[in-house]
Every structure is written in C-alpha cells, then in structure tokens.
Amino acid sequence: MKDTFKQFGIAIAGSGSATPTATLDNDQLSQLVDTSDEWITTRTGIRMRHVATPEETLGQLAARAGRDAIAMANLSPEDIDLIVLATSTPDDLFGSAAKIQGEIGATRAVAFDLTAACSGFVFGMVTAAQFIRTGVYRNVLLIGADILSRWVDWDDRATCILFGDGAGAVVMRAREDRDRLLGFSLHSNGQKNHTLNLSQQAESRGLLTGLEVGRGQYRPITMNGREVYRFAVDKVPEVISKALYHAHLTTDAIDWLLLHQANQRIMDSVAERLEIPTEKVISNLAKYGNTSAASIPLALDEAVREGKIKAGDRIAVSGFGAGLTWGAAIFEWGI
Numbered sequence: 001m002k003d004t005f006k007q008f009g010i011a012i013a014g015s016g017s018a019t020p021t022a023t024l025d026n027d028q029l030s031q032l033v034d035t036s037d038e039w040i041t042t043r044t045g046i047r048m049r050h051v052a053t054p055e056e057t058l059g060q061l062a063a064r065a066g067r068d069a070i071a072m073a074n075l076s077p078e079d080i081d082l083i084v085l086a087t088s089t090p091d092d093l094f095g096s097a098a099k100i101q102g103e104i105g106a107t108r109a110v111a112f113d114l115t116a117a118c119s120g121f122v123f124g125m126v127t128a129a130q131f132i133r134t135g136v137y138r139n140v141l142l143i144g145a146d147i148l149s150r151w152v153d154w155d156d157r158a159t160c161i162l163f164g165d166g167a168g169a170v171v172m173r174a175r176e177d178r179d180r181l182l183g184f185s186l187h188s189n190g191q192k193n194h195t196l197n198l199s200q201q202a203e204s205r206g207l208l209t210g211l212e213v214g215r216g217q218y219r220p221i222t223m224n225g226r227e228v229y230r231f232a233v234d235k236v237p238e239v240i241s242k243a244l245y246h247a248h249l250t251t252d253a254i255d256w257l258l259l260h261q262a263n264q265r266i267m268d269s270v271a272e273r274l275e276i277p278t279e280k281v282i283s284n285l286a287k288y289g290n291t292s293a294a295s296i297p298l299a300l301d302e303a304v305r306e307g308k309i310k311a312g313d314r315i316a317v318s319g320f321g322a323g324l325t326w327g328a329a330i331f332e333w334g335i
C-alpha cells in the first residue's frame with residue numbers, strides 16, 4: 001500500500017538576476033519631461049533605471065536570471081520540474097515561460113506564466129510552494145521579470161519616472177526534514193482596479209455588417225499615484241503582520257525586510273509602522289526604479305551575492321500593485 005499523504009518542506013536554494021545594459025538617469029529623464037533629479041529623488045528615492053532596447057527580449061533577461069539561480073542552487077537545467085514566470089509584459093501574450101524553458105534547456109520542466117503585476121513574485125512563490133508541498137514537483141524555478149519601458153507613457157511625468165526593466169529568479173526545492181517557507185498571506189481587491197492599469201484599448205474593427213470585434217492593443221500605464229501610495233502604506237504592514245502571524249513570529253524575529261521596490265518613502269513608512277530598523281531594510285531602488293515582478297528577486301539576488309543575506313537569515317518579502325493585489329511571505333534563505 002502507498003504511504004499516507006506526506007507534506008514536503010521548502011528551501012529557497014539559489015538566486016539570479018539580470019538587467020539590460022542601457023540606463024536612464026533622472027537628469028536624462030528631465031530632457032524628456034518637465035521634471036528634475038531633485039523632485040524624483042525626494043519623492044521616490046529613484047536615481048536611475050535600466051531600460052531594454054527594442055532588440056532585447058523579456059525571455060533573454062529571464063533566461064539569464066534563471067540560469068544563474070539554477071547554478072547557485074548547484075542544479076542543472078534538466079533537474080527543474082516546473083518554471084513559473086511572473087510577468088505582466090511577456091514577449092508573447094500566449095505566454096513566455098515555455099520559450100524560456102526551451103532556451104535554458106530545462107527539458108523536463110513544465111512552464112507557465114503567472115500575472116499579478118508587482119505582486120507577481122510573491123504570488124508565484126506561494127503558487128510554486130503548493131506544488132512542492134504536495135510532492136508533485138521537487139525543483140521549481142520561479143522568475144519575476146518585466147519590461148515596463150515598453151508600456152510606459154514617456155510623456156507622462158507622473159508615471160514614466162517610476163519604472164525600469166529587469167529580471168530576478170529563485171530556485172525553490174523540496175526538503176523532507178524542514179520547511180523554510182514559514183508563512184504567507186495573499187490578497188486582491190478588484191474594486192480598486194482602476195487605480196493602476198495597463199489595459200486593453202477598446203477599438204473596434206468592423207468584420208461584416210453588424211459584426212465588430214476589438215483590435216488587440218493596449219494603452220500605456222495609467223495610475224492614481226496618491227491612491228496607490230495610500231494603499232501600499234496601509235495594506236503592506238497589515239499583510240506582513242498576517243504572514244508573521246501564520247509563521248508564529250513577531251517582527252523582531254525578522255533579519256531583513258525586502259519590499260517590492262516602488263518608492264523609498266513607502267519602504268520607510270512600512271518599516272516604521274512595523275518598527276523594523278532601517279538597517280534591516282533592503283533597498284536597491286535608487287539604481288533600478290520599480291521593476292515590477294522583478295524587483296524583489298533582483299534585490300534579493302544582489303543582497304545574497306554581496307554577502308549581506310546569509311544562510312538561515314529570515315526575510316519578510318511583500319509585493320503590492322495593480323489588481324489591486326498584495327501579498328507577503330516569510331522565509332529563511334538557503335537550503
């Protein structure tokens with residue numbers, strides 16, 4: 001007879017990241033729109049961002065990040081069972097994960113895209129965890145990648161200053177003796193969907209008399225910055241507290257607070273509300289801007305490679321953004 005049902009634990013075993021070579025700093029942006037380095041730095045903390053050229057693809061960035069994460073985990077691409085690509089900006093609306101699977105040679109893996117905007121990485125981590133916990137898959141490559149420069153209105157100074165392009169990845173592995181994913185909490189509120197959109201533009205195309213279909217195209221990002229700001233400083237401390245509650249931990253047990261890199265003022269305010277000292281807050285926003293689903297794994301990978309985050313360190317991550325969606329996860333770094 002088969003064993004009774006068994007739950008597996010999770011380890012976050014490796015990370016990787018990639019950004020395009022070209023950069024755009026605040027002074028260069030002020031040649032495009034009526035803004036200044038001083039305004040952007042004071043209101044957001046962003047100094048520059050990386051932007052993809054038309055030839056660079058999301059798949060290339062994601063594959064680079066994914067390969068590095070697999071190498072850090074001491075695995076080869078053939079060991080990967082599942083690839084989850086969190087993105088809102090795929091190269092192909094049918095999905096980009098399968099192409100990345102082919103590109104990195106993860107021949108055994110099933111691959112799919114997951115869309116939850118800037119919460120995509122946290123939602124992806126929890127999704128991947130369900131496959132591991134139930135024993136379905138042992139090695140999962142989770143990638144967060146976005147090229148928002150393709151979708152920004154470069155004439156709108158209220159939004160174009162915020163975003164940048166990049167990719168980050170982690171390898172999540174099954175463990176039988178311990179579980180390093182300690183708690184999580186996920187939320188959505190579609191009633192506030194209008195506050196941040198990258199939506200299909202309704203333009204009709206007549207096919208036959210009396211029959212019209214929509215033409216596939218999207219309008220650039222629209223946002224109510226103040227509402228999104230208020231949403232973030234309100235919901236992020238709450239969702240982290242919920243994840244900590246599920247982990248049976250309090251904030252003083254956290255070594256690092258790693259929030260979606262949207263705005264330094266949001267990060268400072270969340271840390272203050274949770275009474276987490278600023279030395280524990282990981283921030284690389286100044287160099288990359290808001291890279292959406294990539295921002296958490298990009299900052300994680302940098303901090304790991306700099307030797308800042310060490311094996312066993314406890315990290316609280318939280319993503320928030322369009323949907324509206326928000327979520328948090330508490331995990332320990334390393335196998």
Ligand code: COA
Nearest residue numbers: 034035039043118157158161225226228229262263320321
């Ligand atoms: N440069 C100079 N002035 C700017 C500007 C820019 N880039 N963008 C807006 N302004 C102006 C506005 O026109 C407004 O001028 P007015 O007072 O003459 O009308 C003034 O600055 C204040 O605008 P406001 O939108 O109230 O600024 P803010 O303090 O709320 O800061 C954001 C704007 C976008 C930085 C801030 O709201 C924010 O970060 N929100 C969260 C956005 C976010 O993180 N989104 C992604 C989530 S995943």
